[in-house]
Amino acid sequence: MSDAKSNEIGVAVLGLGNVGSQVVRIIEESASDLAARIGAPLKVRGIGVRRVDTDRGVPADLLTDNIEELVSRDDVDIVVEVMGPVEPARKAILAALEQGKSVVTANKALMAVSAGELAAAAESAHVDLYFEAAVAGAIPVIRPLTQSLAGDTVVRVAGIVNGTTNYILSEMDSTGADYASALADAGALGYAEADPTADVEGFDAAAKAAILASIAFHTRVTSDDVYREGMTKVSAADFASARALGCTIKLLAICERITDNEGQERVSARVYPALVPLEHPLASVNGAFNAVVVEAEAAGRLMFYGQGAGGAPTASAVLGDLVMAARNRVQGGRGPRESKYAKLPIAPIGLIPTRYYVNMNVADRPGVLSAVAAEFSKREVSIAEVRQEGMVDEGGQRCGARIVVVTHQATDAALSETVAALADLDVVQDINSVLRLEGTTE
Amino acid sequence: MSDAKSNEIGVAVLGLGNVGSQVVRIIEESASDLAARIGAPLKVRGIGVRRVDTDRGVPADLLTDNIEELVSRDDVDIVVEVMGPVEPARKAILAALEQGKSVVTANKALMAVSAGELAAAAESAHVDLYFEAAVAGAIPVIRPLTQSLAGDTVVRVAGIVNGTTNYILSEMDSTGADYASALADAGALGYAEADPTADVEGFDAAAKAAILASIAFHTRVTSDDVYREGMTKVSAADFASARALGCTIKLLAICERITDNEGQERVSARVYPALVPLEHPLASVNGAFNAVVVEAEAAGRLMFYGQGAGGAPTASAVLGDLVMAARNRVQGGRGPRESKYAKLPIAPIGLIPTRYYVNMNVADRPGVLSAVAAEFSKREVSIAEVRQEGMVDEGGQRCGARIVVVTHQATDAALSETVAALADLDVVQDINSVLRLEGTTE
Numbered sequence: 001m002s003d004a005k006s007n008e009i010g011v012a013v014l015g016l017g018n019v020g021s022q023v024v025r026i027i028e029e030s031a032s033d034l035a036a037r038i039g040a041p042l043k044v045r046g047i048g049v050r051r052v053d054t055d056r057g058v059p060a061d062l063l064t065d066n067i068e069e070l071v072s073r074d075d076v077d078i079v080v081e082v083m084g085p086v087e088p089a090r091k092a093i094l095a096a097l098e099q100g101k102s103v104v105t106a107n108k109a110l111m112a113v114s115a116g117e118l119a120a121a122a123e124s125a126h127v128d129l130y131f132e133a134a135v136a137g138a139i140p141v142i143r144p145l146t147q148s149l150a151g152d153t154v155v156r157v158a159g160i161v162n163g164t165t166n167y168i169l170s171e172m173d174s175t176g177a178d179y180a181s182a183l184a185d186a187g188a189l190g191y192a193e194a195d196p197t198a199d200v201e202g203f204d205a206a207a208k209a210a211i212l213a214s215i216a217f218h219t220r221v222t223s224d225d226v227y228r229e230g231m232t233k234v235s236a237a238d239f240a241s242a243r244a245l246g247c248t249i250k251l252l253a254i255c256e257r258i259t260d261n262e263g264q265e266r267v268s269a270r271v272y273p274a275l276v277p278l279e280h281p282l283a284s285v286n287g288a289f290n291a292v293v294v295e296a297e298a299a300g301r302l303m304f305y306g307q308g309a310g311g312a313p314t315a316s317a318v319l320g321d322l323v324m325a326a327r328n329r330v331q332g333g334r335g336p337r338e339s340k341y342a343k344l345p346i347a348p349i350g351l352i353p354t355r356y357y358v359n360m361n362v363a364d365r366p367g368v369l370s371a372v373a374a375e376f377s378k379r380e381v382s383i384a385e386v387r388q389e390g391m392v393d394e395g396g397q398r399c400g401a402r403i404v405v406v407t408h409q410a411t412d413a414a415l416s417e418t419v420a421a422l423a424d425l426d427v428v429q430d431i432n433s434v435l436r437l438e439g440t441t442e
Numbered sequence: 443m444s445d446a447k448s449n450e451i452g453v454a455v456l457g458l459g460n461v462g463s464q465v466v467r468i469i470e471e472s473a474s475d476l477a478a479r480i481g482a483p484l485k486v487r488g489i490g491v492r493r494v495d496t497d498r499g500v501p502a503d504l505l506t507d508n509i510e511e512l513v514s515r516d517d518v519d520i521v522v523e524v525m526g527p528v529e530p531a532r533k534a535i536l537a538a539l540e541q542g543k544s545v546v547t548a549n550k551a552l553m554a555v556s557a558g559e560l561a562a563a564a565e566s567a568h569v570d571l572y573f574e575a576a577v578a579g580a581i582p583v584i585r586p587l588t589q590s591l592a593g594d595t596v597v598r599v600a601g602i603v604n605g606t607t608n609y610i611l612s613e614m615d616s617t618g619a620d621y622a623s624a625l626a627d628a629g630a631l632g633y634a635e636a637d638p639t640a641d642v643e644g645f646d647a648a649a650k651a652a653i654l655a656s657i658a659f660h661t662r663v664t665s666d667d668v669y670r671e672g673m674t675k676v677s678a679a680d681f682a683s684a685r686a687l688g689c690t691i692k693l694l695a696i697c698e699r700i701t702d703n704e705g706q707e708r709v710s711a712r713v714y715p716a717l718v719p720l721e722h723p724l725a726s727v728n729g730a731f732n733a734v735v736v737e738a739e740a741a742g743r744l745m746f747y748g749q750g751a752g753g754a755p756t757a758s759a760v761l762g763d764l765v766m767a768a769r770n771r772v773q774g775g776r777g778p779r780e781s782k783y784a785k786l787p788i789a790p791i792g793l794i795p796t797r798y799y800v801n802m803n804v805a806d807r808p809g810v811l812s813a814v815a816a817e818f819s820k821r822e823v824s825i826a827e828v829r830q831e832g833m834v835d836e837g838g839q840r841c842g843a844r845i846v847v848v849t850h851q852a853t854d855a856a857l858s859e860t861v862a863a864l865a866d867l868d869v870v871q872d873i874n875s876v877l878r879l880e881g882t883t884e
Contacts (some may be wrong), residue, residue, distance in 0.1 A: 313740075341478035
């Protein structure tokens, strides 16, 4: 018995929400398979929760609210952190690493701000720090980027990495609903939280963009480095215009390697809603699904698709990391270390070559289009497509016109200056919306 | 200088075709990046080729036709085998492993027959044996299956893993061409070899199915265990019928875990052309692209998409493995070992639940459909859809009828018995084609 026990890999699970309870269930139900794959049985030593007094569907003696004590136990080899948010997770993980435990975390907010500190602690202690579940749930993206593409040069990563906003935008696209009612639907179905700010304002996607950019470009990128716009202003009218242009609208996380005017290579990481041509592989990723497109010099374009959230899918990613960390314990090795040698500077948004879609109300008189077009040409922004249509008031009288402009590629700085100048024109009544167009390079 | 050299990771590359020359190029061009990622520089010690007398675009002193000597050199740490086919690659890889070199191979034919022998040799020598490039070129599938999904239970893997046949089938679908002219086009564009047998008869896909089934189900599966049908008999008429049924036709590699009538879990691995509903994610994978759909209990459905062949994409996968093997050398660890504990028996094709599409010419008289339907119902095969149309001869006279039947799910044995019985019916003139329907379970 004591022999069997000494062979066990002790696991502490921090958090018993959707993901944590699935992790505990799978460790239990797949025990013999996992033991065969690892070479030793996994044993949950304890589960850290905020309150131990509720019935949580697990043996009560496993529950503890003393996380510091739990991660310090001698019989804990690996700590699985699935509680979020940044604190107290950060402190618990640091304590675990410093005491020689390997750590598996699904905490994107934490990894997007503290990856450097945590990786250094893992390095000092010669243990593993895995975080596949922090980006795109069950979809393997961290491991493909850090390992499968370790010999290639990644040029670009573009993904739909937030299921809540993708559900809302898919609804708006397919039903013509406006943002508020699509959000309400998402909430009713459990796809949106009571306070959806982290999702709809792009904070969640920005954390994931920071993690993806860090590993894709071997450079430290944190949440603060990510340019971010939320998707709450996307309107039903934008979807109608997008459709007329052969596009849909998606909230994208984009990580790109660009070369600035001085020849300096830089990393751009950004999150915003953008028009995407219907023929682009990301355009058909609907509902709560996630997908990540990776472009690398030798591999070309790869796409990874699947469920980006939810208890069981996220637990699948956590369990994969847990089995690998446990195997390394048994075999006496480690997974790949952090690779941040490239240290590329961050590119400010103004430098980024992009395309704009501008939707504005204008006075309905001759010369307006010419005045509008002049503002683009003054800044050397080339127009790809213009659509102009008359507007009628409630009485059926013409009361103005709407112009939609889609540009060719220019720097974001030139484009945003153009929009500011348009807003100052007398003939422009309202700038209804400004969105970028991604997935083309013309 | 000698210090620098002792730090180098020595690489022998076997083969200098499309893939090998890209591997050598990338090692050269990305030298400083690769060194930073590995923690030591890679150095190509020699390149094994069949003939050294031709100008190959690499320093002549690297070339050797003595592969045995090359893999045995003391200054070679890792052997990259990209020469194919089974021999002499097998012998060279075994020699390398036995001498403590790690091995990276893109050789699917070899891995599909000799994985057990090679893995045992790697295990004895405590070295790595990586083969990401053997399946689906640049697309990471081996690593996601063996690592990311190590804690999950894979239920099914279905993929388009042969670019040549997918190009041909995509052409037939989009242009209405017949097999012979689509094959000729593929040959002219370099997508098909002079002897396309390995591709069009499904041998290449079967080798990949064996590898995928082995790792997905922790069970040894070899090429001989894979049920295989080629796609040379798929006709333009089949595509027309498929389209009428809302489907296209793809050559699929399918690996599945099934439970037989006695409750025994078994592994099925099979390759054949099949109807796929247009809304299935594999239906829109066109041209020379590959995609693999993985279904796992916790993760749900994942899809991996990209370029499945070609020099640079395959080299990307090889380089990823090479960097990981080199890192393990530097850090003093190993990647995950083979996991074949499950030892599930192979399911014969007759046991497999599937759906059939049967296209036949029949006599144009009353009672024929009833006679045809009776053969299905006798074997408890339920019909999902029937289409019957009259046929006219050159003079415009009716000369018979064509019946297309699509069944619900039944065992392959029951379905193939039904087809045999139909062929014996007097009223059935010809069985034009029999294809399976995948991607639905009704």
